[in-house]
Amino acid sequence: MFDACLATKSQPPNTTAYMPDNQDNTTIVIGAGAAGLIAARDLARAGKSVVLLEARSRIGGRIHTFTGQGFSQPTEAGAEFMHGEVPLTQALLRGADIACHDTAGRAYAVKQGKAQKSEEFIENMPLLLSTLQALEHDMPLLDFLDEYFPDDRHHNLRDSAIRFAEGYDAADAGRASTFALRDEWTAGGAEDSPRPEGGYGRLIELLAQQAQAAGATIQLSTVAQEIRWQRGKVEVICDQNRRYQAQQLLVTVPLGVLQATKGQPGYLRFTPELPEQRAAAAAMGFGPVIKILLEFDEAFWDAKSAEVVQPTPEMGFLFSDAPVPTWWSQLPNPQPLLTGWLGGPAAAKLHDASAEDIVNQSLESLAYCFQTTPEFLRSHLRGQQVINWGADPFARGAYAYATLETASARPILNQPLDNTLYFAGEALYEGPAMGTVEAALGSGEQAAKLMLDK
Numbered sequence: 458m459f460d461a462c463l464a465t466k467s468q469p470p471n472t473t474a475y476m477p478d479n480q481d482n483t484t485i486v487i488g489a490g491a492a493g494l495i496a497a498r499d500l501a502r503a504g505k506s507v508v509l510l511e512a513r514s515r516i517g518g519r520i521h522t523f524t525g526q527g528f529s530q531p532t533e534a535g536a537e538f539m540h541g542e543v544p545l546t547q548a549l550l551r552g553a554d555i556a557c558h559d560t561a562g563r564a565y566a567v568k569q570g571k572a573q574k575s576e577e578f579i580e581n582m583p584l585l586l587s588t589l590q591a592l593e594h595d596m597p598l599l600d601f602l603d604e605y606f607p608d609d610r611h612h613n614l615r616d617s618a619i620r621f622a623e624g625y626d627a628a629d630a631g632r633a634s635t636f637a638l639r640d641e642w643t644a645g646g647a648e649d650s651p652r653p654e655g656g657y658g659r660l661i662e663l664l665a666q667q668a669q670a671a672g673a674t675i676q677l678s679t680v681a682q683e684i685r686w687q688r689g690k691v692e693v694i695c696d697q698n699r700r701y702q703a704q705q706l707l708v709t710v711p712l713g714v715l716q717a718t719k720g721q722p723g724y725l726r727f728t729p730e731l732p733e734q735r736a737a738a739a740a741m742g743f744g745p746v747i748k749i750l751l752e753f754d755e756a757f758w759d760a761k762s763a764e765v766v767q768p769t770p771e772m773g774f775l776f777s778d779a780p781v782p783t784w785w786s787q788l789p790n791p792q793p794l795l796t797g798w799l800g801g802p803a804a805a806k807l808h809d810a811s812a813e814d815i816v817n818q819s820l821e822s823l824a825y826c827f828q829t830t831p832e833f834l835r836s837h838l839r840g841q842q843v844i845n846w847g848a849d850p851f852a853r854g855a856y857a858y859a860t861l862e863t864a865s866a867r868p869i870l871n872q873p874l875d876n877t878l879y880f881a882g883e884a885l886y887e888g889p890a891m892g893t894v895e896a897a898l899g900s901g902e903q904a905a906k907l908m909l910d911k
Contacts, residue, residue, distance in 0.1 A: 482506050484908065485693055485701055487681050488709035490518025491894050492881045492901030494664035496707055499905035501671035508701055509673055510693065512680040512851045516665050519711065519852055520894065522658025527840025528752050530792050531656045534844045535748075535855075536894050537796075538650035543895040545902065546653075546660070553663045556654040562773025562788035567826045572767050575776065578621050579642070580613040589639040595861055598622055601635040620776075623801030624783050626892070627744025628858040630801075637859035640889070657894060683726040684708070688875040705877055707904055709897075712743040712884040713853025715870075722850035734880070737869035740862035741884060745804040745847025746855035749781065749797035749819045752840035756786070756793045758827055766828035779822035781815075794840075795823065800855070804847055812843040856892035857884035863891075876911040879904050 482505055486497045489511035501507045515521070521534040539546055539557060550557060566575035579585060588605050596604075602615045619630045622638055653660060665675060680696040684706065691706040708715075710725060715738040717724040761768045769775060775784040783798040797819045799807065807815060820831040820838075846855040857863075870880045871887065881904035886896035 481704055483508070483703040484705045484707065485510060485691065485703040486707045486709060487684075487693065488518060488711075488882075489513075489516040489665070489675060489677075490709060490711075490882075491520060491661065491664070491897035492883065492904070493518075493707070493709035494661065494668055494901070495898050496709065496881060496901035496905040496908075497673045497675075498664055498668040498671060499902060500707075500908065501668055501673040503905075503909050505909075507668070507671075507673040508703070509668065509675045510679045510681055510695065510701065511675065511677050514678050516675065516677070517658065517661045519846065519855065520657045520661050521844075522656030522661075525840060525842055527838075528750070528794070528842075529840075530790070530794075531658065532750055532752075532794065532842070533652075533656050533796075534750070534842065535846070536657050538652055539895070540650055540893050541644065541890055541895075543890070543893070545898040546895050549660055549663060549898070550653055553659065555659050555663075557651045558654060558789060559651045560773055560785075560788065562771050562786060563769070564774045564776070565769045565772055567775065567777035567779065569778070570825065570828070572769055572775075572826065578625075578776070579617045581611075582642070585614060585618060586639075586643060589635065589642070592635065592639070595634055595636040597631050597861065598628075598633045598635050598638055599630045602630075620782065623744075623803065624798060625800070626858045627746050627800035627804070627855050628742055629744070632742055632860045634859040634861050634863065637863070637891075644889075660894075681710075681725060683728060684878075685728045686874075686878050688877055691877060705879065705908055707879045707881060707908065709881045709901060709904075711852050711854060711882060712738055712741060712857050713847075714851070715880075716743060717853060723853050731874075734870055737866035740860065740866040742858040742860045742863065743854040743884065744801050744856065744858055745808065745845075747797075747799040747804045747807060747815060747846070748844045749799075749815060750794065750840070750842040750844075751797065751816075751819065751823075751838060752792070752794045753834075753837045754793065754839050755837065756791070757829075757834075757837060758786075758795075764829050764833045768827065775826060777822070777826050779825050781819045781822040784823070784826070797822070804845075808845070808848050810845075812845075815843045815845070816841055858892060873907060873911070879908055 484505045484507050486493045486509045497507045497509045519535040522531050524531050564575050565572050606615050622628045681693050683694040685692040693701045714723045758769050773788050781797045785796050787794050820834045824831045846852050873879050881900040883896040886900040890896040
């Protein structure tokens, strides 16, 4: 949707593209997601000659607003909500006259096939929070629950806490920081999550246009494979033997790409290698997510019928014990779209599953929740899309979560190497909004300031 409005450049196959011999003012940015775009914009505005390299045929990275076959409106394949305080995001939206609207509707829970209205994401949240507040030493969530809630009478609390951490945070409960989850759950960020009108793609378009207006060049379909660097000089070797040289380099690829090892899809080689930075990336959490978009010809879940025994009127969110457990509507937008969400270890198990298999599991999950049949749902299905972020070689996951090692690992990646090599991205944001678009914007902005100060 936003590729057509970009005056991007690409090199012919099997050619070599070098930057000018005088590289003192040249900067390369790898990754045209939110962090890379805002950094490229700020660097270009400061007078730097900026080339932004993007592996995909589009900008945005894990932000992708599209209108595909069967979908009546722009739809989010990636980031969708605004979580918590988002001053950078809101400033950009206001500057482009883009409104945002709160989510609406009721929350439902389906357990053992029975639906009921639900006000809590996690059962017995007051008890959980009071126990968390008294905790003096951090530990993985699973260890915390085993130690403080081992009895069968707390089964539902344990189960819902793990399900929420693995779903909402895409986290492995055996690695996730209990302190980080305590902060998140105390703040209640999941309860206030507006959406940008028309999708995050409009914000991405704005950043790209601003970067290009300042003189930055955006190269799509350019896959960085190796980074050769020394103090004051970098060379990025891309597919089709395309090479780019500069004085400084900012790497904004997702944490999952930095975690990739040699031979894995998406692996990015550094010469000389960066063992300390690789170890820091591995110590941090980065979770897989599968997002399922199903648009129907009507919002069948709103009213009981001969085919739908268990409706959920005015449903905003639905949490269940089905294979695909989490669903939401577009309320207050009446678009008859249901978004399915599978995160953490459950998504990892379906890393190699086909889109068809995932859609089938999704329809079976919805049939269970609404007491209908997959055949009925399929007969009313108009648009479908499966986005498996963990299987995407240019993402290798959805977003970061905090482990016990994140606080000590993040500064290692945020420390410039010889004033030449820099990193940025949502996982590296030194703030409370890790794993969000706001974090990506903040990290990109911070990195650009750091590069300009040197």
